[in-house]
Amino acid sequence: MSKERLKTGFDFTWKDMEVGNIVKEAGSAALRKTGDWRTQRPTIDKQRCNKCGLCWLHCPDAAIKPLDDEYYEADLFYCKGCGICAKVCPKDAITMEEEET
């Protein structure tokens, strides 16, 4: 599902609501940007990373993506900046940086 097709609640008037607010499209929660209230973003230092995958395993929002080169990166569309990945990283390869306002 492409993120360009993203529709938010603001696109609906009361007349557009399905009966009982039923959502007809399966998996539409994937289209909802949940990473828009992050105050810090994780940055991963490939020099330190040993590809152990603990960040990917512990992320409560499945916002750590495995890459083709076996490293990882944060999907900022979903990442809420909780910092768990940085905390569990045994190599201190992840640092939380302030989001600019």
Added chain:
Amino acid sequence: MSKRVGLEGSHAVAEAVRMADVDVIAAYPITPQTHIPERLAEMVADGELNAAYVPVESEHSALSACLGAAAVGARTFTATAGQGLELMHEVVYLASSMRYPVVMAVCNRALSAPLSVWGDHSDAMAVRDTGWIQVFCQNNQEAFDMTLWAFRVGEGPTVLLPVMVHLDGFHLSHVTEPVILPEQEDVERFLPRFRYPLPLHPDRPTTHGAFGPPEIYSEAKVAQEVATRKSKAVIMQGFQEFGDTFGRYYRPVELYRTDKAGTLLLTMGSFSETAKIAIDRKRKRGEPVGLISLRLWRPFPFEELREAVKDADVLIVFDRCISFGGPGGPVCSEVRSALYNAKKRPTVVGLIGGLGGRDMSVEDFEYVIDRGREMAAGGAEELYDVVGVRGPAAGIRG
């Protein structure tokens, strides 16, 4: 041929549910509703009704089970009373906002404390704003008729709302009266098979009950409110077609001897029949009084009410519930509010009685009319009076 049989109100409801050929029944027994699920469980066990009877552990679960069944497109029924309706409360809101046309009979019962299994309208008034279509019954025939009608209206493709059928605990639920049962083929003509537009199905995945963040909640609620008010057209059509099929025509606001009546009494439910005798007695003595009975409680019948009272000087509203510290009985305050901006309206006064199973005799209703007129003549300074309560005047004023 239809047949006329003696049935208590509970069994009249059960017969209607059987003839409606429901798919799922989930209910928890509570006085005075017990005979409804008891009779339905018996029908299912004896093979008289091909339905799933879900014996749940609470009223909260009873209605939840009905919602689950309705979500896959089943015709569903439950029944409760008093405390049971209170325990069910949060799910009552879900049924209407998720637009599942569950039908529920409520054998109206007082709320604790002190513990009372007897009847009044406190339970009904506590679910006043839950978004269900709600009707009140005056007798057991109506309990049968309104239950059948409820499926037809709630399942209407443009409606899809749950319907609550209120019948007075004990005064109807446990009293045997003659009830005309129709032919099954007429019921099937009146009540086509239920087709839910977007049922849960593995082949066509949909999400029911998704969360609504602030940017969509208002839109969802306005859509629900508009649907509730628009259901009125289907309600009226349902009354008409019910009459055309079975010969008994109902109206949102029932009128009794209201011609040239300067004073009108307004009641709901089975006490309306007692009040009619009081009206007869007063008419015989030459007093110009009439009775209005609200059948349809939600959506509120504004238009019919205004039309019914437009020529009256005094409107006495009889409530069977107290709104503690509030603006009088719930029915009275709604009626007063509905009429407030009308160009010509009667003086509205409230009386409360029949609480927790206290009987109201014909003489009591004659007193209600006399007392109501006295309150109106005195400038309606009192907010309301309670009929037949022992002790000095409580002097309840706004």
